[in-house]
Amino acid sequence: MSPVWISCYCAFCKSSRRVYTKRHVRAMDVLYASALGILMSLFFWQEIDFKLIPFSVSVLGLMEVSIQIRWRMSLPCKKCGFDPLTYIKSPSKAAEQVRMRFEKRLEDPKVFDKRLPMMSSHKRGYRLAPSNTNGQIPQNKI
Ligand SMILES: [Zn+2]
Numbered sequence: 001m002s003p004v005w006i007s008c009y010c011a012f013c014k015s016s017r018r019v020y021t022k023r024h025v026r027a028m029d030v031l032y033a034s035a036l037g038i039l040m041s042l043f044f045w046q047e048i049d050f051k052l053i054p055f056s057v058s059v060l061g062l063m064e065v066s067i068q069i070r071w072r073m074s075l076p077c078k079k080c081g082f083d084p085l086t087y088i089k090s091p092s093k094a095a096e097q098v099r100m101r102f103e104k105r106l107e108d109p110k111v112f113d114k115r116l117p118m119m120s121s122h123k124r125g126y127r128l129a130p131s132n133t134n135g136q137i138p139q140n141k142i
Contacts, residue, residue, distance in 0.1 A: 001026075002021060003020075003021060004020060004021065004022045005018050005019060005020045005021060005022075005074070006018070006019055006021055010076065010077040010078050010079065010080060010082055011081065011082060011084060011087075012082035012098060013079055013080040015079045015080070017076065017077060017078065017079075018074065018076040019074050019075060020070055020071045021071075022067055022071065023043075023067065023068065023071045024064060024067065024068070025060060025063050025064050025067060029060070029063055029067075030060065033056045033057075033059040033060045033063065034056050034113075035058065036055075036059055037052035037055045037056030037059065038052055040052060040055055041055075045134050061066065072085075074077060076097075080098055080101060080102070081097055081100075081101030081102075082094065083097060105132050
């Protein structure tokens with residue numbers, strides 16, 4: 001059984017994020033919907049009735065729609081707004097979405113940190129900077 005979600009990095013800003021991999025209902029979901037239908041049949045008619053089939057199919061349809069919405073909503077990066085699915089279809093549209101996200105962030109008065117999400121190479125350089133230089137660059141590094 002494959003995992004429902006995986007941890008990965010954004011292709012644009014390299015920030016860590018979580019993406020759902022489950023795109024459709026699986027066999028266990030069909031069993032859950034059938035069990036729920038049987039329980040509802042026992043609750044309403046005190047016997048296993050074939051009226052449970054439309055209820056189970058409706059529950060399965062709702063599960064499929066909610067799973068697909070959850071998967072699609074997890075694709076865009078929460079920090080930079082990069083959507084890999086949009087990028088595959090139209091790279092210019094994906095770039096426009098990221099640009100609009102950054103412009104909205106710059107105009108939002110509630111966002112205190114106006115900097116863009118940093119790439120991992122910048123973060124790595126910042127972490128590796130010596131702490132005893134008091135902001136000065138050591139002469140042997142120049
Ligand atoms: Zn990102």
